[in-house]
Each structure stands twice: as structure tokens, then as C-alpha cells.
Amino acid sequence: MGRLLPRLEPAPDGAAALPLLIFAVTGMGGIGKTALAVEAAHQACAKGWFPGGTLFVDLRGYDDAPVTADQAVLALLDALGVRGPDLPQTTARQYDTYRTLLAERQDRTLLILDNTSDPSQFLPLLPGTDHHRVLITSRDRPDTLSVRLIDLETLAPDDSAALVTRALHDADERDDRPSREPDALRELTSLCGHLPLALQIAAAMLRRRRHRDIASLVTEIKEAADPTAVLDNGSRGTDLYGRSLVLRPVLETSYRRLPPDQARLLRLLALAPGTETGAEAVAALADLDMGAALGLLEDLAATHLVTPVQGGGGPASGVRWRLHDLVRAFGVRVVAGDAELVEEGEAARGRVLEFYCRWADAADGRLRWLPGRPEPERFADRAQALGWLDGERAGLVAAVQWAEEERYADAAVWLAACLARYLHWRRSFDDSITVGRAAREAAHRAGDPHREAIAWNNLGSALREAGRVEEAIDAHTRARDLYQAAGDHHREPHAWNNLGSALREAGRVEEAIDAHTRARDLYQAAGDHHREAHAWNNLGSALAEAGRAEEAVDAHTRARDLYQAAGDHHGEGIAWNNLGGALREAGRVGEAVEAYGRALEICREFEDWYRAGRTLHNLALAHEVAHHPSDARACWLQSADAYTRANAPTEATQARTRAEEQQ
Structure with missing residues (x-):
């Protein structure tokens, strides 16, 4: 209201009239465009801005038979008092009479042309004078016209909760469910996607279910494959404007009006992993080049079925694209009802998973890269790799969970392995646990003990960092046993080393020392001096905890030197920090301060x-x-x-x- 109402205010006396007379309220179906327009008209008339009142006509632009401009002009003439024998017989004369009446009308009037889907519905109805104002509402953005746009978005969470609360209190002031169940109310509004129409339907259902709690409706919606089915099945009656309170027809009419290529992209976006998708991933999903994908996305954004989310002011290719939750659920339901669309969707998911695997592998390679090794593709430095992973993180994590489907299991398990280091770096331990479990279960179902061991090992590290130490010990033990059974002596020391860290966290220091020593010896035998540094570093921490400070100093010094030899500057920084701790425990405080200073320089260099x-x-x-x-x-x-x-x-x-x- 704060954006629309000031624009309707007349110019001060003596000032030139505003040249722009058309304002448009746009947004997806059910967003509250009509309610906003009507409320703005009421407030503007109450302020005396439109002494001629308001002329309102619903053009039903998204019905099967939209109202034409020729039909609408008859309704407007009737509202202006021209009817019966005074009504001109020809359409042309009817338009002439309509425009003449508005031109002669001294009292400023607001014309509301509601629910338009095409300029041809409202262009013939525009007055021939800038004395009056025109307000249109539409699900489509009329970009080809000189129109001042006000795009509506979904409500804020607090406003959504207030809408449902007010609707319940208006019906029965004794209804205290919102205050008794604030968490359930919040979850309900989230399930409704903070869409006003969905919230109105939910409130109406709660009014009928006066003796049931809000949580019962939340459970019913969550258990349904499509929230719109529950809301539509439970909806009855109409809103203040005589329209049925139903969601699915609103979405269906918007979908049916799309050209085939836009409709296809909308369906595929509904299957994309995560709540937002980057343009590159969309292009892979739809098997399109970037230009074609961006063009279709922009067309869908103009219909408010897709929302662009600008990330950091970057170029268009860096914009992310979001479907409203209810549009996503609708799209999934459309696909599920057609065998050909199911096959199309499965192929699209395979393509986007392949896209994620390729670039997550490249980004992981950059994070692990050391001087002298081959350069990973695409990402020139760590910052680029981390930036890409940060932007795609939600989709990457969601895609790993496709591992439960046999068709995608191998790729999803590989993707999980590519994400382990990144998620640890970002300390995203909940995501790490989710990814680790999905990969472990898929590898186990596939009878792949090698990949299962990798997944157990990564899961154990995430559990340890999350403070779930006993579970971490079990995970690393399982990984170690699987590596041993498979005769994988290259990766077995990884599990021993991580097991040692978990044992140390659990206070089992002597066992930790044994595990790290075993890892060190295995790495030495394999000639893997870089990873040998990891084992020395962890062994030093365990020795320090056991009170063996001088031995710890020696261990961390060995780790530091091996990291330096391998060109692992970040690992060297970790070793310097741990060396500082051992020196401090040994009473060598001056040397400790110097070691910490070296560590701090490296941490800042890596933005760790x-x-x-x-x-x-x-x-x-x-x-x-x-x-x-x-x-x-x-x-x-x-x-x-x-x-x-x-x-x-x-x-x-x-x-x-x-x-x-x-x-």
C-alpha cells in the first residue's frame, strides 16, 4: 500500500498533471492484486482524491472466456448511467460515448481494470485524458507499454501469521489457537508459501475445524504429495470479490496460457534440486544454451511464475531463479500425471546431476590443489571455486539426496564425495551429515564397499565436528573395517587418522595416539608424505593432551616441514597453530607466540x-x-x-x- 497509494495522489494545485496515467499491480495468481487495488481505491476516495468515485470492471483475463474490451465498455457505460434507449447501437459509437463522458467529467475518477491478461483487453478502455487515473491488475507484466509497475511479492512471515490470526478472530474472538500454537501457525503459513489466497483458504478450513488444532492441518498438508490438493479439497465459498477460494484452477490457467517451450521449462524447474537454481544449471536441466534458457526464464518471470533472485549485483547469468513452493508442487503433479513427462523429467534430472558432478569435482580439485599438480578446469583460484559452491550449495545438497533412486545413485554418491571438503571448510555440518548419510545408504544398497567406506569416513568427520563423538567413532571404525576388507591400503590410513581424532575428542587419548601412529606408519609405507603430515599433526595434538609436550613439539614440527615440502600452505598454517600450543604447554611461551603469529598470517591469507x-x-x-x-x-x-x-x-x-x- 505504501508504494501504490502515493502514486494516486493528485498533483498540487497549479502543478502540471502527471503524464503517466496507467499504474499496474502485477504478481502471481492469489498474491492479492485485486485486494490491494480495491483497498487503495477506498483510501484514495476517503482522502478526497477521486470525487468522481471508482469505476471497476473484472476482465476475467485468465478464465476460459475472458471479458473483451467491447463487453467491458458496456459495463462501464452502464456504471456511467448510459443504458437502455440511451445506449448507442454500434460498438464504435459506444466507445465514442464512453470517451466523451470521461473527457467531460470534471470530477477526477479512478478506473480499475482488474484481472487483465492481454493489452487488447484494456487499451481501448483508456480515457483520452490524463485528468483521470487508471489502475490495472494482471499476472503478466505489460512490459511493452509505458506503465508504472508495482510487482507484489508473497507476505513476510509475520504478516502471514497476522492474516490467519485476524481471519480466525474475526469469525470468533475467542479462537485462541494462534496464541496457543505459534509454532504450528508459523509452519502452516510456510506450507502455504505465504501466498494470501492459500492463507485465506487455510484460515477458512480452520474456521470450519473449530475444535481441531492448527497442527492437525499442518500434518495433513505435509503428508500430502501436493499441498494444493489438501487446500482445494477443504476450500468452500468465495472471497470478498465473489471468486472461488481455490488454488489449483489459478495455477492451471496460468500454466495453460504458456507457450510450449515456457511450459516445458516450468515443469522441469519444478523438478530441479533446491529452492533456487542458477542459470547454468537451468540450461543443463533443459538441455538449452545459456541464451535460450535466460530468454525463457525472463518470459516466465514476466508471468510471475518464476522469480529472479539477484545475487550480489552480478550479470544476468549469475541471477538465480526461484519457483514459489505451490507452483513447484503444481509442476511436480503435472509431470507425475503423464508418462511422457515423467521420462522427460528423469532425463532432465540426469543432465543437471551430471552438470553438478562435473563442476563440483573441478571446484573440489581447486580446493585440494597443490603446486606442481595439474590445474583443475574452470576455477582459477580458491575464491572462484568457493563462490560457485556457495551459490549452488542448496541444489548440490538436494541433488545428493537423489541417491535413494537407483538411476541417480552412482552420480549422487560421487557428488557427495566432491562436497565433503567444501562443507567441512564452511562448517556446514548439518548438510555434511545429510550428504554423508545419503551417500552411505546408496553405496550400501549398491553393494559398493569402497564407496561406502568413503561415505562412512566423511560422515564420521561431520559427526565429530557436530559434537556427536561416539557416533563419529563408530563411523570411522566402520570405514576402517571396510577399507581393510577391500584391501584398500591407500585409503585405510584416512580412517585410522580420523578415528584417532574422534577418540581424542572422546577423551580416549592413548587409543588416539595408537590410531594416529598407525595412520602415520601406513602413510610412510605408501610413500604418501603429504598425508603423513596430517597424521603427524593429529598425533602431536594427542601427545600434547597426554602431557607429552616435547614429543608433541617434535610431531608438529615434522608435520610443518612435510606440509612445506608438499607446498600445502594451508596445512602448514594448521601445523604452526598446533605447534604453538605444544610450545606453550612446554613452557616455551615466546616461541609459541611466534608460531601463532605465523599461523595467523596463513589463516588470513586463506580467509579461514x-x-x-x-x-x-x-x-x-x-x-x-x-x-x-x-x-x-x-x-x-x-x-x-x-x-x-x-x-x-x-x-x-x-x-x-x-x-x-x-x-
Whole structure:
């Protein structure tokens, strides 16, 4: 309302009239265009802006038989008092009379042409003077005309909850379900996609189910394959404008009006993984070149069936595209009802999965790349690889879960392996666990112990980082046993090394030392000196925890040197940090401060803000031991900032608390 109402205000006395007289409220079906237009008209008339009142006509642009301009002009003439014998007999004379009446009408009037689908419905009805104002509503954006557009979006969560609450209280002020079930109310509005029409239907259903709780409707919608089926089956009656409160016909009419290529893309987008899809992934999904895919996406956006989501102000190819949840559910239902469309959809999902596997593998290769190795394709540096993975993350994680379908299992399991390092880097442990479990189950069903072991190992690392240490120990033990059974001595030490870290987290330090030692020996035997550095590094941490500080110093020094020899600068930074800890435990505080400083430089170079926060944490402890409170406080504050950048609020709060204690 705040965007529309000011535009209807007349120009001040003596000022030139606004040259633009057409305003359009656009948005997907059910978004509340008519309600906004009518409410704006009421408020504008109440302010005295339109003493001539409002002329309203519903053009029913998305019905099977839309109202034509020739039909609409008769209704408008009737509203202007021209009827019976005064009505001209020919269409041309009817238009002449209509325009003449508006031109002679001194009282400023607002003309609302509601629910238009084509300019031919409203262009002949425009007054020939800028004295009056015209407001149209449409699901399509009239980009070819000089029209001031107001695109409506779905409601904010709080506004959605308020709409349902108000609807229930208006019917019965004693209805306290919204206050008793705030979480269920929030979930209901989310299931309705915050679409006003869906929310009105849900509220109407709740009014009829006066003695049932909101949670019961939530459960019913969640258990249904298509939320629109539940809402439409439970809907009755009409809205304030005499329209049926039903969702599916609204979506069907919008879908039927699409050209075949747009309809195909909409169906395929409904099958895409994740809630938003990048243009490249859309092109792969639809087997189109980028230009064709972008053109169709822009056409669908003009009908408000697809929403562009701008990411960081980049070029059009960087825009992401989102389907409303109810449009997505509708599209899935359309595909499921036709065998040919099912086959088309399966092929599309295979293409997008292949696209994700190729570039996730390349991005993972860049994250793991060391000097002297072949350059991965596409991504010139870590920042590019991380940027692509960040943008596609939701789709990548969702695509891995297709592993439960045999057709996609192999590719999805491979995709999961490509994502393990990235998700660990971003500390996305919930996603890591989801991905790990999907890959493990698919590999087990396929009878592939090698890939199952990889999945168990990655899952164990995610569980450990999430604080679920006993589950992590079990996962790494399972991975180790599978590697041993398969005779895979190349990867067996990975499981031993990770098992050692989990055992150390569980307080089983001596067992951890044994596991890391076993991993180190296996890596040495295989001549894998880079991964041998991982084992030395973890072994040093376990030795430090066992109180064997000087041995820990030696272990971390070995790790640092091996990382340096391999050109793994990031690994070297981790070793410097751990070496600092061992030196501090050994009472060599000055050397520890120097080691932490080297570690911090590398963390900042890689923008590894979580490890930067941890290094600064350790550096603050070293300054406290050295009785340098001001230096310690500065490090605590810097640690809090680094943890904040790493999205680690708990650690950031703890660091700020420690800084306050130094005052």
C-alpha cells in the first residue's frame, strides 16, 4: 500500500498533471492484486482524491472466456448511467460515448481494470485524458507499454501469521489457537508459501475445524504429495470479490496460457534440486544454451511464475531463479500425471546431476590443489571455486539426496564425495551429515564397499565436528573395517587418522595416539608424505593432551616441514597453530607466540576465519601466561571478530567475555 497509494495522489494545485496515467499491480495468481487495488481505491476516495468515485470492471483475463474490451465498455457505460434507449447501437459509437463522458467529467475518477491478461483487453478502455487515473491488475507484466509497475511479492512471515490470526478472530474472538500454537501457525503459513489466497483458504478450513488444532492441518498438508490438493479439497465459498477460494484452477490457467517451450521449462524447474537454481544449471536441466534458457526464464518471470533472485549485483547469468513452493508442487503433479513427462523429467534430472558432478569435482580439485599438480578446469583460484559452491550449495545438497533412486545413485554418491571438503571448510555440518548419510545408504544398497567406506569416513568427520563423538567413532571404525576388507591400503590410513581424532575428542587419548601412529606408519609405507603430515599433526595434538609436550613439539614440527615440502600452505598454517600450543604447554611461551603469529598470517591469507579465531584464542592464552593483559584483550577481541566472520556466534561470545575479563 505504501508504494501504490502515493502514486494516486493528485498533483498540487497549479502543478502540471502527471503524464503517466496507467499504474499496474502485477504478481502471481492469489498474491492479492485485486485486494490491494480495491483497498487503495477506498483510501484514495476517503482522502478526497477521486470525487468522481471508482469505476471497476473484472476482465476475467485468465478464465476460459475472458471479458473483451467491447463487453467491458458496456459495463462501464452502464456504471456511467448510459443504458437502455440511451445506449448507442454500434460498438464504435459506444466507445465514442464512453470517451466523451470521461473527457467531460470534471470530477477526477479512478478506473480499475482488474484481472487483465492481454493489452487488447484494456487499451481501448483508456480515457483520452490524463485528468483521470487508471489502475490495472494482471499476472503478466505489460512490459511493452509505458506503465508504472508495482510487482507484489508473497507476505513476510509475520504478516502471514497476522492474516490467519485476524481471519480466525474475526469469525470468533475467542479462537485462541494462534496464541496457543505459534509454532504450528508459523509452519502452516510456510506450507502455504505465504501466498494470501492459500492463507485465506487455510484460515477458512480452520474456521470450519473449530475444535481441531492448527497442527492437525499442518500434518495433513505435509503428508500430502501436493499441498494444493489438501487446500482445494477443504476450500468452500468465495472471497470478498465473489471468486472461488481455490488454488489449483489459478495455477492451471496460468500454466495453460504458456507457450510450449515456457511450459516445458516450468515443469522441469519444478523438478530441479533446491529452492533456487542458477542459470547454468537451468540450461543443463533443459538441455538449452545459456541464451535460450535466460530468454525463457525472463518470459516466465514476466508471468510471475518464476522469480529472479539477484545475487550480489552480478550479470544476468549469475541471477538465480526461484519457483514459489505451490507452483513447484503444481509442476511436480503435472509431470507425475503423464508418462511422457515423467521420462522427460528423469532425463532432465540426469543432465543437471551430471552438470553438478562435473563442476563440483573441478571446484573440489581447486580446493585440494597443490603446486606442481595439474590445474583443475574452470576455477582459477580458491575464491572462484568457493563462490560457485556457495551459490549452488542448496541444489548440490538436494541433488545428493537423489541417491535413494537407483538411476541417480552412482552420480549422487560421487557428488557427495566432491562436497565433503567444501562443507567441512564452511562448517556446514548439518548438510555434511545429510550428504554423508545419503551417500552411505546408496553405496550400501549398491553393494559398493569402497564407496561406502568413503561415505562412512566423511560422515564420521561431520559427526565429530557436530559434537556427536561416539557416533563419529563408530563411523570411522566402520570405514576402517571396510577399507581393510577391500584391501584398500591407500585409503585405510584416512580412517585410522580420523578415528584417532574422534577418540581424542572422546577423551580416549592413548587409543588416539595408537590410531594416529598407525595412520602415520601406513602413510610412510605408501610413500604418501603429504598425508603423513596430517597424521603427524593429529598425533602431536594427542601427545600434547597426554602431557607429552616435547614429543608433541617434535610431531608438529615434522608435520610443518612435510606440509612445506608438499607446498600445502594451508596445512602448514594448521601445523604452526598446533605447534604453538605444544610450545606453550612446554613452557616455551615466546616461541609459541611466534608460531601463532605465523599461523595467523596463513589463516588470513586463506580467509579461514574460524581457524583465525581459534589461533587468536590461543595467542590470547599465551599472552595471559606471559602476563600481558592488554595484548591478551586485543587478541580476544580480534578472535571474536574472526569467529563472527566465520558464523560461529557461540565462540565469538565466549571470546568477547574473555576480553571483558581483561579490563
